[in-house]
Amino acid sequence: MTLIELQNVGKRYFLHRKRQLLAERVASRIRRGRVSFWALRNVDLRIDAGETVGIIGANGAGKSTLLSIAVGVSAPTEGIVIQRGRVAALLELGSGFHPDLTGRENIHLNAALLGYTRAMVLKRIDPIIDFAGIADFIDEPLRTYSSGMMARLGFSVAIHLDPDILVLDEVLAVGDQDFQRKCMERISEFRRQGKTLLFVSHSAQTVESLCRRAVWLEMGRVRRDGPAAEVIAEYTRGVSAVSV
Amino acid sequence: MTPAAHDHLYILYNLISKDFKIRYRNMSLGIFWSLLNPIIMVTVLTYVFTKVFPQPIHNYPLFLLIGLVPFNFFTLAWATGTNSILDNAALVKKVRFHREVIPISVVLGNVVHFLIQVVILLALLLLFGRGLNRHWLWLPVIFGLEIIFVCGMALAFSALDVHYRDTRYVVESANMVLFWMVPIFYDIGQVPVRYTLLYELNPVAAVVHACRLILLNATAPPFSLLEKLTLVSFGALAAGLLLFRRMKKEFADYL
Secondary structure (H helix, E strand, C coil), X not given: CEEXXXXXXXXXXXXXXXXXXXXXXXXXXHHCCCCEEEEEEEEEEEEECCCEEEEECCCCCCHHHHHHHHCCCCCCCEEEEEECCCEEEECCCCCCCCCCCEHHHHHHHHHHHHCCCHHHHHHHHHHHHHHHCCHHHCCCEHHHCCHHHHHHHHXXXXXXXXXXXXXXXXXXXXXXXXXXXXXXXXXXXXXXXXXXXXXXXXXXXXXXXXXXXXXXXECCEEEEEEEHHHHHHHHHHHHHHHHC | CCCCCCCHHHHHHHHHHHHHXXXXXXXXXXXXXXXXXXXHHHHHHHHHHHHHCCCCCCCHHHHHXXXXXXXXXXXXXXXXXXXXXXXXHHHHHHCCCCCCHHHHHHHHHHHHHHHHHHHHHHHHHHHCCCCCCHHHHXXXXXXXXXXXXXXXXXXXXXXXXXXXXXXXXXXXXXXXHHHHHCCCCCCHHHCCHHHHHHHHCCHHHHHHHHHHHHHCCCCCCCHHHHHHHHHHHHHHHHHHHHHHHHHHHHHHXXX
């Protein structure tokens, strides 16, 4: 079954953010001469159940834009996005968390927004706190957390909510070695259950160890899509060729 | 953008309790702040309109309070509703869910304050000898319509506020004008007849007028008033939902 499908997807952003005065707005509407750029263009991507896909590419290649469109947070300018199943997306460190709420309150808020009922959350809350390893701080406001603690909590919530697709954007980088190892184990287990993983990282090694398939984005287009080892080999060759 | 099987009550509960916790956690007076404002306003306005510009109105403080409670609810809910999408930018940019629940949860959070004030208002009315009458049954209908109207306004203006950040200042100014254009410190009967339509079409003024008829005169609000109130309230809700639906696709790009 296809869980995420992008057909000829493009995303255009306008660069007219310098002045927002009424006169400027009206003028730019009439001239239609707004400066724009395509963060993504002609992207076709199909992710089936059970696949593990890593997205690699330089800064500004469109990786994060692609993820936010794939999970439905942002709408494409052109093309079609189809998405099935329950998604848990960690698009940013502490995303969807509020600094003034305690860890426990944030778990409830986040899970509710992701589509879980109270009963489902109550059943999972102890394992979530346990895995994150922050039991002493769970009733403290999130603003007192270190970035590592926030990453632990975020990952723990996402993985314990038992999604069909787990979407991760560079969030593991913050945790310490011990926690990263725990995450990797948990992700492998998740994969063994036949679940789907969509993962963005600058680190080619992490992608290679976690994903069977890799997609290389370059300036908003898919440069290469195929088995992780091959794509990454080509990608690292390309990167070192440029930097030399 | 339709997440499956969302428990909307659980979402609303969490969003509303989030707003309450954030607002009151670090305040020593807590929820009493929401009662302080009407008390101060009633005191000041009673001084002005019984000592400086005496009004021919009996039991002026109660008369005022009946006007202030629905008015305060509207202005607060509209203003905080307008800011709600921007205030929750972190959620909107990173989590997928029906965005409509944000302004609606903010309005419902204000409803909690409003109901506390309504209970106090009704208690004062009983205390000062305005007995219970069967027309009180109209109150839930009237207040329900006001809530529907505020939801529409909050949806529309929260969406506009994402694109045009000036929206919140427009709302602030409109609320200042509204204080004078709603019969709070005067009675709608003092308004020249040719202007009364303006009041009947303004749901906040209509709600205040209907409340005074019910609570002070013990009469039912006239059908012509209820008809307009219903039409404008549901019209605002429909317009707000439509506008919000059109604009929400671009929220993540503008935040």
